[in-house]
Amino acid sequence: AQSVSQHNHHVILSEAASLELGCNYSYGGTVNLFWYVQYPGQHLQLLLKYFSGDPLVKGIKGFEAEFIKSKFSFNLRKPSVQWSDTAEYFCAVNSPGGGADGLTFGKGTHLIIQP
Amino acid sequence: DADVTQTPRNRITKTGKRIMLECSQTKGHDRMYWYRQDPGLGLRLIYYSFDVKDINKGEISDGYSVSRQAQAKFSLSLESAIPNQTALYFCATALTSYNEQFFGPGTRLTVL
Numbered sequence: 001a002q003s004v005s006q007h008n009h010h011v012i013l014s015e016a017a018s019l020e021l022g023c024n025y026s027y028g029g030t031v032n033l034f035w036y037v038q039y040p041g042q043h044l045q046l047l048l049k050y051f052s053g054d055p056l057v058k059g060i061k062g063f064e065a066e067f068i069k070s071k072f073s074f075n076l077r078k079p080s081v082q083w084s085d086t087a088e089y090f091c092a093v094n095s096p097g098g099g100a101d102g103l104t105f106g107k108g109t110h111l112i113i114q115p
Numbered sequence: 116d117a118d119v120t121q122t123p124r125n126r127i128t129k130t131g132k133r134i135m136l137e138c139s140q141t142k143g144h145d146r147m148y149w150y151r152q153d154p155g156l157g158l159r160l161i162y163y164s165f166d167v168k169d170i171n172k173g174e175i176s177d178g179y180s181v182s183r184q185a186q187a188k189f190s191l192s193l194e195s196a197i198p199n200q201t202a203l204y205f206c207a208t209a210l211t212s213y214n215e216q217f218f219g220p221g222t223r224l225t226v227l
Binding site for chain 2: 004009032034036042043044045046049051090092094101102103104105106107108
């Protein structure tokens, strides 16, 4: 079974700081990778996704992520965070042809941006 | 209008009660999913459905059952609720198994 690890459960940054959230997955085959964001009291929204092609993907709100196959990683980055980025961030993976359906999520990273 | 809706949004119930959570979607997707979210554990898959005739267990299906009444409706039932089923429950839909999933607003369930 595949698994997803998010290295930081809680991150506190000041506005304008740079952000990098780590994500590693365990499945060795072909994977589709996602980052979702959950703002306080809201449902999950897709930030960005990687299926194939350019390993550097850009998403909404200035976020980007880089797929490094050799490291089984899909880290999320943003050069300058804003107070409105305070939220919970989830990395998720599914594997075409991997058997079970649905997304496997990491445990989430709670990001707090201080004004 | 929201594409994926869930009812109720909040529910408090007692141990042993039967409860049903409902999900409806207007996206026309065949794939529908139920997840539960617990603090520090992320989201875990309970059940998923490819269509009205195809229901599959996910990672944590024990204590739950589902019904796919139509392409647009997917219900989750707790036959006899217990306190450790207190959680936030999300329904999601997808066009195919490998596309992004679209989530509903969630149902916060408390079992006393």
